[in-house]
Amino acid sequence: MWSRRAFGQKLIGALLDRGPSLLRGMPGMLSAGFIARPRGGVRRRAEGRALVHGQWRDFALDQPFRVASISKMVAATGFMSLVTQGRVDLDADVSVYLGETLRHPAFPDISITPRMLLSHTSGLRNGADFPVPFNRSLLGRLREAAREDNYGGWLAPASERPSHWFSYSDTNFAVLAQIIERVTGGRFDRFMREMLFEPLGLDVGYNWSGVSQRKRARAAAACEWQDGAWRPQVDAAPPRAPEIVFYRGENNDAAAEANYSIGLNGFAFAPQGGLRASVADLDRLARFYLDRARAGDGALTQMTSPAWVFDPAAPNGDTLNGFYQAFGLGVQTPLARPAQHGLRSDAYFGADSVSWRGHLGDAYGWMTGLFWNARENATLVWAINGMPETDRPPGARSALSSPEEAVIDAGLAALR
Known part of the structure; x- marks a missing residue:
């Protein structure tokens, strides 16, 4: 040997x-x-x-x-193509794109924006039960966390104001991937393949998708x-x-690609780290x-x-x-x-x-x-x-x- x-x-x-x-x-x-x-x-x-x-x-x-x-920067590149096309505003309230309100409970008057997500200043964190499993609602988990002690680790303490305080968090990019799906009506992995990977001749993909x-x-x-x-x-x-590889969690019998719900959970294809x-x-x-x-x-x-x-x-x-x-x-x-x-x-x-x-x-x-x-x-x-x-x-x-x-x-x- x-x-x-x-x-x-x-x-x-x-x-x-x-x-x-x-x-x-x-x-x-x-x-x-x-x-x-x-x-x-x-x-x-x-x-x-x-x-x-x-x-x-x-x-x-x-x-x-x-x-x-590195997956985050690549996902950000895809997201910015929607900004260039005028389909997303970096300083708009992300709730407009998500179809549900997303706020930090301690700062209900501060809109969370795509710019905050991209720069890790949104007030979102990786919760104690991070990540949210396949086909479970990410925003639903954040709403639950808002009622838990210390926000279940999913949100910053009240001393750290969104837009002002930086804290590196994978959850920001799960929300960005979810916005991509809500705006385009398609899956994040396929969007990245068509927008970036195929034009560059790359045989790569998130969670092995398309590889x-x-x-x-x-x-x-x-x-x-x-x-x-x-x-x-x-x-x-x-x-x-x-x-494709998905994080299924425990007792998740519906964790199959055929059951995927677009725009429900941006963690599905691991935009935060899952690029192969x-x-x-x-x-x-x-x-x-x-x-x-x-x-x-x-x-x-x-x-x-x-x-x-x-x-x-x-x-x-x-x-x-x-x-x-x-x-x-x-x-x-x-x-x-x-x-x-x-x-x-x-x-x-x-x-x-x-x-x-x-x-x-x-x-x-x-x-x-x-x-x-x-x-x-x-x-x-x-x-x-x-x-x-x-x-x-x-x-x-x-x-x-x-x-x-x-x-x-x-x-x-x-x-x-």
Whole structure:
């Protein structure tokens, strides 16, 4: 086994760009890879192992996996197409689109808007029983939560006013997906496929929706080291095409695609983290964003402009120890602030972090990133598998982990 793996790694090294070992700089990780595109060129690296349908193989850049919260930025891109078409107003009350009133019970006079959802300033949270299972009403659960102690964890405390206070929450994007369905009259997954994935020639999809069997056969499971072994957390055995994965919850006999109710529960296709794509697919998306940025696309300009900025003198959000210090509309907008006020820095890319736009991902062992730099005409995407849920090795310069900083540094070196 080990000699065959060594041969495979040697062969991969011949096909990809050579350089110092990625995994040597991130001990304890299962695999890592990146694609960096400097002006007119491309650099690729992949190392480690992947669990593919129960078999250990070399990790490859064309293996699809659950890309985590990069999914949010991609969903935001779909949503902004409706804004561009004039079908949605960023500053309108979302109740108009949802067909039901959505308010924070402590702030009944403040309308929750799409802009608040996209920038995580809506006052919505991930509840104690997050997410809402398939074909159960999301707004119904939020109404119930409004009558529970501490709002069941689904809504911010009364000290955190919507539109003012930032708190990163998956629920915002479930509501956005629900608005997409209510406005278009179709399913979120199909909307994303027709609006973005098919035009870009991408064989990707939320919760495996629309992904070919050929692509699914290469799926890499999310893994974590538990009890002395690598154990799959997600996608150990993806369903055969065209089946879709749904979070069904307990005793949910109606959890079948044929029973899906459009506009009832935006969590169904996991817009917050359920996109399945490969590093190579992320690279294609990064080039798409870079091209739009350099063309001055209006919707992307709105997305990449900070809609919320942390104020250390009068705290107005949960930065997660400095990880979030500014946020656009579905896009992370690092400011490269130094460590201060007891917070770590958001200089993910070093001093030039302010020129980078994109989104990070973190779920089930996968750590991912999709970023572009319009000033330098460059893109960088990456994935790391095997990150533990707790006790993560801290980064040297930022609120990221040291393995994330290591893969970013390798990518930045490849861009030079």
